[in-house]
Amino acid sequence: MKIIIIGLGNFGLALALNLTETGNEVIGVDRQMEKVNLVKDQLAHVVCMDATNELAYQALPTKQADLTVVAIGENEGAAIITTAIVKKLCAGKVISRSLSPIHDTVLQAMGIDFIVHPEQEAAQKLTYKINLKNVIDNYKIDEHYSITEIKTPESFVGKTIGELNIRLNHHVNVITLLRIREKINFIGAPAKVKVIGVPTTNTRIEKDDIMVVFGLNEKIADLNNKK
Missing domain, CATH: 3.40.50.720 (NAD(P)-binding Rossmann-like Domain)
Incomplete structure (x- = not known):
């Protein structure tokens, strides 16, 4: 555009x-x-x-x-x-x-x-991140549902989406996984770039992956607190 x-x-x-x-x-x-x-x-x-x-x-x-x-x-x-x-x-x-x-x-x-309202929206996101320490980012759909980036629980590492059956066991949908790679931005500082993969039941979760999930806020909070 x-x-x-x-x-x-x-x-x-x-x-x-x-x-x-x-x-x-x-x-x-x-x-x-x-x-x-x-x-x-x-x-x-x-x-x-x-x-x-x-x-x-x-x-x-x-x-x-x-x-x-x-x-x-x-x-x-x-x-x-x-x-x-x-x-x-x-x-x-x-x-x-x-x-x-x-x-x-x-x-x-x-x-x-x-x-x-960038300041207000940034403050709301920061509040959510502070309250849920493993949250990377959050997009509020309405009062009950959100799309949220969270750090992958350690117990998920090495397992596939199918093995974990996250939708059944945790009542949220995994939209994608973000894998971080480093590059240098325009002022010469390191910047993290998100490499997006579309997960299937055979997608294996790696260490430091970020999970993008959709669901009820309380269910996301429960998953976020999982070790």
Whole structure:
């Protein structure tokens, strides 16, 4: 996809790099030249501009973009103005970061396709990880069900999915296994890359595998506590 990300702070930058790594053509936008210079060699294109100035959008392929993300996080007024301009000019879907409940209301009134709350969502995930010490990551489906990454119990290592019969014995579904390999990221630091395998009954679990499971939260918690 061709994606425009406006605002290259911590959230916007991480999103831009992750989307680029997963095969998307990302155009990054920020009003600060130092942020633009930081990623000019990592993204398909970068633009330094004031996103609250409608005339500046002539430098962006607004009609060709499949998705535009307003990731501005330090100025609620600028974020709202930018979102209004993006909604007017961009042909594709629009995702906007919200900074407050009032901001939510304004974005909903604009008809924004998807509203994100990165700090709140990160805090919820961190809370879950702290409460369940072996949890790597978690995606909440609703109040009762989640998709969760957990460290494989030691007693599972060396056994197959079929031998463990996890669905019957633990009442959760194993969606996939993640095996970790090391590579060097764009700033020269080691980064962990998840190599995904689709498990069958014959898939054998290895040491340090991460299990991605779906089920009731209490059942996932029970499995997470297994040695």
